[in-house]
Amino acid sequence: MPMTESTAPVRYRDGTAVVDLPAQIDASAERALNEAYATAAGHGSKTVLLNFGRVEFLSSTGIALVVGILARARKDGRAITASGLSDHYREIFEITRLSDFMKIYADESAALKGGEAT
């Protein structure tokens, strides 16, 4: 399977930087994710929402990328939230305990409203 360069565009809504993650989160998404976080951080957003709505494939390398972004955000005093995870990947976030360190919402609007994670 060819490794295609993926993109992760950043939008800003209600003071939150929303990163629309690509369909495939593995080694091929490394640059896109890191650049998206840098863009969001450069914008000064206090919260970065990772939108998993388009994600079809998340590998352990992808998990490591998310962990890396989470580590940078903690250092920067920035919150990372997530939305749009499929049941399967939500289960993986629980097994890996990523869900202990980032609030997970069912969808983007719930995430932007904030409050308790669903």
Added chain:
Amino acid sequence: MISLTRTFRRAIGRGVDTPAAVPRAPSRASVLEMPPIDIAPNDPILAYFHAGSGAVAIDDLQLDSPAVRALRSAGVKLVVPLISQGELIGLLNLGRRLSDQDYSTDDRRLLEKLAAQASPAVRVAQLVREQEAEVRARERISQELRVAQLIQQQFLPKTLPNLPGWQIAAFYRAAAEVGGDFYDFIDLPGGRVGLVVGDVTGHGVPAALVMATTRSVLRSEAARLVSPSKLLERVNDFLHADIPQNMFVTCLYAVLEPATGALTYANAGHDLPFVRRGNEVLELRATGMPLGALPGMHYDEKEATLAPGDVMVLHSDGLAEAHDPQHEMYGFPRMRKLIGELGTGHELIDGLLESLHAFTGPAWEQEDDITLVTLSRSPARGETEHVLVEFEESSAPGNERRIMDRVASSVRDVGLDPKRFERLKTAVSEAAMNAIEHGNRLDVELPVHVRVSVTDDELLVRIVDNGGGREIPEPETPDLEAKLQGLQKPRGWGLFLIKNMVDDMRVHTTNMHHSIELVMKLAAKKGADDAHD
């Protein structure tokens, strides 16, 4: 015999009276046509030349020497040895002077001086020629070996047959010189399979070409001739007409009926296959002359049944006839004993190869091609293993998704609920990624072998790579806090994920391969779900 004069044929034969400074067209009379003269290593004239006596008048020599007689009959009158670093490297042979007078002392001095000066240059020219010839020979050999390898690889099966209830594994490794080993699986009418293992005498391109021909004839005739003995008779007659002299092919051909394990076989002088049944290892005996040796041969035809749990090993002599540094042979008894003790499939093959490696030592240069093919019939334990798909993918980055998709499409009808189906997909992609990145180190030439099968109560996905020799570590729970604090790298989730996605994970490592078997319980599906929820 050595040919000392050959190098100088063009330089000699012209009398010193011929004025070199005055060019003129050589007349028939002025040029002696000098045939090359070979001098035997024990000819007494060699000692004479070596003694450094300078120019030698051949007619004055009192030696019983074939070379002297040959020189005389060629019309040589005077010989000046060319000596370089104490070694006789050639002769300057001169015929009769045009004036018919004897060579004078001055002529001799001049010639000796010329010889002394010319010798080193001639020696250098000889060495350069030898060197060039050696390089050409080496290039030709290496080119030939590449061609032989190419032919060999082209004609060995790219995939193994997918037979429900059977596990088939194959191994082939060419010797440096590339022998003529081959094996093949031929689809036959009625779901039967033709099994072939053979060995062509000799090495290199000739052996590879005979191997390719034999394989083609076997394939084209197998569909028509049901009987293994009749097929070998036909192939023997065909080969005998065309095979180069002194070449022949040993070959075992068997027809397997996978549903019943019935095996009919005939043997053209090939090593006998082994069958492991319980604790016993038997040989499947049948006699017959190698193919291509003599026309009109007849071959024994025998029958056997491979029962559930039986393992058949087809092989060439490359393994059993390997030698250790003390020239002791590995031997068939050792091989037979080991087949009785090892597992099945790749495990059995790896075990044999590891034992061979231990026997020969690391400095061993493989003497002949090694071919091993194993057929294992699944044991009857009230369950039958049914292979859903078996395939290989190259170790290109990203191929874990391709493997995941192929496995996923093969298990759609197995009855996994969507949740467990997704878990299996993740486990497969992670195991495949480990095989590609860690096992095969992203070497696209190395395949990742995948086999998906079901038993009565389990779905099994086995993923094998070539990264043997290094144990797969036990999966540990990653320390997420340490990773978030930057105390550990963010990576290292693969094995942990796999373990949490499947009901069981069986890892096996040999010197050659890693295999990881992912197990999803089918009957205990509900319980397994509860355990994870």
